[in-house]
Amino acid sequence: MKVILVTPNYHQQRGNTITVQRIAEKLSKLKIQTEVVSITEGHNIKTLPSGDMIHGFNAYHFYKLKQEVSTKIDDYVVTLTGTDLNHDLFDQNKRKNVVQCVLEAEFVHVFSEEAKQLLIREVPTVTNKVVVIPQDTDELDVDSGFPFLKEENTLLFVLPAGIRHVKNIPFAINGLKNIQSEFPFIRLLLVGPVLEETEWQQVKTLIDENQPWVRYIGEVQHKKMGTIYQQADVLLNTSYSEGQSTAIMEGMASGLPVLVSKNNGNLSLVTHGSTGFVYENIVDFYHFAKQLIQHHDVRTKLGRTAQEYIAKHHTNSNEAKSLSELYKHIIHNRK
CATH class of the missing domain: 3.40.50.2000 (Glycogen Phosphorylase B;)
Incomplete structure (x- = not known):
């Protein structure tokens, strides 16, 4: 066939x-x-x-x-x-x-x-x-020679997404910016190709305004994303809508706690308070981001439950x- x-x-x-x-x-x-x-x-x-x-x-x-x-x-x-x-x-x-x-x-x-x-x-x-x-989820590689290396004594949020309007990347930067002064050790890493030039100009301006705690490394070969997930502490998804995000599934499979926007695709993967946090507005986002920053046990528990869920339903x-x-x-x- x-x-x-x-x-x-x-x-x-x-x-x-x-x-x-x-x-x-x-x-x-x-x-x-x-x-x-x-x-x-x-x-x-x-x-x-x-x-x-x-x-x-x-x-x-x-x-x-x-x-x-x-x-x-x-x-x-x-x-x-x-x-x-x-x-x-x-x-x-x-x-x-x-x-x-x-x-x-x-x-x-x-x-x-x-x-x-x-x-x-x-x-x-x-x-x-x-x-x-x-x-299903893919098996990803971990490359010890990968050029990105998380800084010591920092907490890394990772947002893997192509840069286009529907992914709502400015929300992630602005949302974390408002709590970064309280938690200066947090970092945000953006990973993905530029798919819409107009949206990229807006995102680039925000990146430039928020260096060095926000960093963009462009597109990473999919099989090497395991190296990124290994270094991350929290995975973000701020999309207005999703089908069923491969990045969320891969982050959960890697044992990461996830903080995601409320849309049908994300809700098909993430059960709030069990396999991750789901926010509806900026106030929710602040609240859940702070919990993830301040409480290692919360990150561990959500990450473990997320990993178990993916292993059961998507492996x-x-x-x-x-x-x-x-x-x-x-x-x-x-x-």
């Missing part, structure tokens, strides 16, 4: 890219051949490679491509990855594409029950073909095997 995986901006290290790389790698272990097609702005794709199955990631971008290519795409699986479900579905200029994409799909794959319920509230007729398959969760069964079902019915 050969599966064509179609995803936006595969050349950039985004959540979708990491997800597709992981799925492709695990499908190969099941003797399933894959080929990735990147939907990249400014590069017109006329046809898709030949294969037995087409699997699209991000309903909005995939459906746009479906309308433009000459390749006939009648039966496919589509994965709703985050922005398409939480934003595009509610954007009057994009909603039609998302809805049509899920209506025409053989199966619609989402990462959590919360995502499924959101989708069927908006498009009830797809209820019977929405499948929840949790993401070897048969993600690729479940997807392969969907593919086989579609191919069998086609024949």
